[in-house]
Every structure is written in C-alpha cells, then in structure tokens.
Amino acid sequence: MILTRTGPIDEWSNPLELREVETPRPASGELLVRVSVCGVCHTELDEIEGRLVPPRLPIILGHEIIGHVAEVGSGVTRYRCGDRVGVGWIHHSSGGPDENLSPEFASTGCSVNGGYAEYMTVPESYAVAIPERLTDAQAAPLMCAGAIGYRALRLAGLKDGDPLGLMGFGASGHLVLPTAKHLFPNSPVYVFTRGESTQRFALKLGADWAGDIDTDPPQPPGAIIDTTPAWKPVIESLKKLRPGGRLVINAIRKEDDDKQELLQLSYHDHLWMEREIKTVANLTHRDIAEFLPLAAAIPIRPNVTTYRLDQANEAIRDLRKGGIHGANVLQI
Numbered sequence: 001m002i003l004t005r006t007g008p009i010d011e012w013s014n015p016l017e018l019r020e021v022e023t024p025r026p027a028s029g030e031l032l033v034r035v036s037v038c039g040v041c042h043t044e045l046d047e048i049e050g051r052l053v054p055p056r057l058p059i060i061l062g063h064e065i066i067g068h069v070a071e072v073g074s075g076v077t078r079y080r081c082g083d084r085v086g087v088g089w090i091h092h093s094s095g096g097p098d099e100n101l102s103p104e105f106a107s108t109g110c111s112v113n114g115g116y117a118e119y120m121t122v123p124e125s126y127a128v129a130i131p132e133r134l135t136d137a138q139a140a141p142l143m144c145a146g147a148i149g150y151r152a153l154r155l156a157g158l159k160d161g162d163p164l165g166l167m168g169f170g171a172s173g174h175l176v177l178p179t180a181k182h183l184f185p186n187s188p189v190y191v192f193t194r195g196e197s198t199q200r201f202a203l204k205l206g207a208d209w210a211g212d213i214d215t216d217p218p219q220p221p222g223a224i225i226d227t228t229p230a231w232k233p234v235i236e237s238l239k240k241l242r243p244g245g246r247l248v249i250n251a252i253r254k255e256d257d258d259k260q261e262l263l264q265l266s267y268h269d270h271l272w273m274e275r276e277i278k279t280v281a282n283l284t285h286r287d288i289a290e291f292l293p294l295a296a297a298i299p300i301r302p303n304v305t306t307y308r309l310d311q312a313n314e315a316i317r318d319l320r321k322g323g324i325h326g327a328n329v330l331q332i
Helices: 042-049 136-143 145-155 173-183 196-204 232-240 259-264 267-271 285-297 309-321
Strands: 030-040 064-072 084-087 090-092 119-123 164-167 189-192 209-211 223-226 246-249 276-279 304-308 327-331
Touching: 030 084, 030 136, 030 309, 042 309, 064 119, 064 136, 084 136, 090 119, 136 145, 136 285, 136 304, 136 327, 145 173, 145 223, 145 285, 164 173, 164 232, 173 189, 173 196, 173 285, 189 196, 189 232, 196 209, 223 232, 232 246, 232 259, 232 267, 304 309, 309 327
Parallel strands: 164 189, 164 223, 189 209, 223 246, 246 276, 304 327
Antiparallel strands: 030 064, 030 119, 030 327, 064 084
16 A cells, blocks of 8 residues: 555545555565554554655555565574564664664655555564564554553653553553553553543553543643644643653654644743653664563553555544544554
C-alpha cells in the first residue's frame, strides 16, 4: 500500500494505493523480512496529511512490523532464515546512546520503505527477536506504541509512589498503563480522555481514576505523559502537575486545529514552581530491545483490531475518527 501524495483525509479518503512492486533484495548486513503483520500508528496520519513529510514519494508506510527472515545478506550473523523478528520506527542510525537524535537516524516507513507490504529490508542490528509468548498481532503495537511509551515513562523521572497521569488513551496509552503498574506498583495512574467508553476501558485495564481532560484527578500527578495530537491537553497537563512535576509530550507532531489553546498559557498557572516539559524524539534500538521481554513477562497483551493489507485505508480512516480501544493492525 503506497503513499504517492499528501493531504488531509476524511471518511471517504483513500490516500494509499495497492500496487505490485518488485521484491527488495537485502544488501550486505541486511535481512529480507517477509511481513506477517504491521501496526497502524498515528505517525502514518502525520505523514499522509503532511505534518511529517517523507523525504521522497512514493513511499511504503508502516513501522510496527512483525515477520520472518526470508533471506539474509552477506555478513549476517545474528539471524537465520525463518527467525521471527520485529522492526520499529528506527530503521538504522549511528548506534550510539543518543542515536534517536543523530542526523544519521533513518525512520522505517518514512525515510525508507516500511511494512505496509509483503516484504521489507532492514539492517540486522536493527531487527529485534520477538518473545515466543507474543502472537504477531500482539507484538506489532509494542514495536512503537509500546516501546515509545516505555521511553516516555523512563523520561518521566517517576519514583514509585508518585501519581502518574496519562493524557489520552489510545494505542500508546493503553500499553503505558500496565507497564507503569508493573514498574511502579505503588503509583496511582490517572487517565484523562474524552468519552465514557474510553474511560471505562481505562478503568478496566487498571487505571485508578479516569475522567475528561479538563477534570481534576484525586491528587496532582508528579508526571504526566501526553500522547494526544492536540494542544489543549498540553495546557491542561501543565495546570494539573504538582510543583516540580514533569510533562512528557509523546508525539512526533501536533496538529494545528486547536493551536489557539496555547494563548491560554499562563506562566504563573502552568509553568511556575519548577514544572518541566520534556519531549520524546524517536526511539533507540535499546528501547525496543528492553521493552519487548518486559512486555512479554508482565504480561502485556494489546487490544487489537485487525484489517487486511488492502483495507489499510479503512484502518487509517478509523484511526482518524478516533474512539479506538487499543491499536489497529494490518494482516499481510
């Protein structure tokens, strides 16, 4: 499923085209992966609608990839044909501890062709073995929504017992919740999300409280992770933080629809008292490699809705409409 041009989408849009393309060949040090499933991420909406413009078009989207090694390039030593592997947003980079910030960072499904396809290639050092406990569909959202949530949780600087807020409860939020409960068992988790059905879903998964984004939780959080594409949740999060608290914005882009909400920003009400703002930029290989075994052990089992590859436009439109409990996954 190929993206050839960018622009806004609505309930009738079909931004992706089904095409037959040549199967890629693995270069030296690379794997050819036969894709089993690929998760559908909000970042794809950002690419399609032009907030995150791919460096070239056409491009094959998709970066929550689970598949099996179909062929190996020369010099490959870590994997053999038939091994099950995953590929996330980081396709390749410098290999350093801050490789997510490196100018060498290349993103799967944006800088290079991704997983909305039967085959894709990746350097062997950026493929990750998938724990046996996880099915393909369960593992796919963990490659980005889960791993980037894990990174955001690490950046939150939370101490066990500190209240944690989750602003928004989509694919990433519903995976951060059980991760936080496991790593910080004494920390109450408060979920801010619109819609009573989503609030009930959050409570069912273990949230200690759930309410609308403009309501107050039982106590001020020490940290809030914002996974929404909007600006009002940023203002609301800063207002709810306790003094010295940290807001972690976990979004690769923000939409402009409610950008005027930033005019409500008050230094005294939102920023004073040593409140902090931290953003999440991409993923490192370490984030994915650490998170997958942890997710399997907790265990985290994402709530997924599956679509066929040729239904990718429907999956994208459903993501745009919102109200999804969990994550969308394409079966290739």
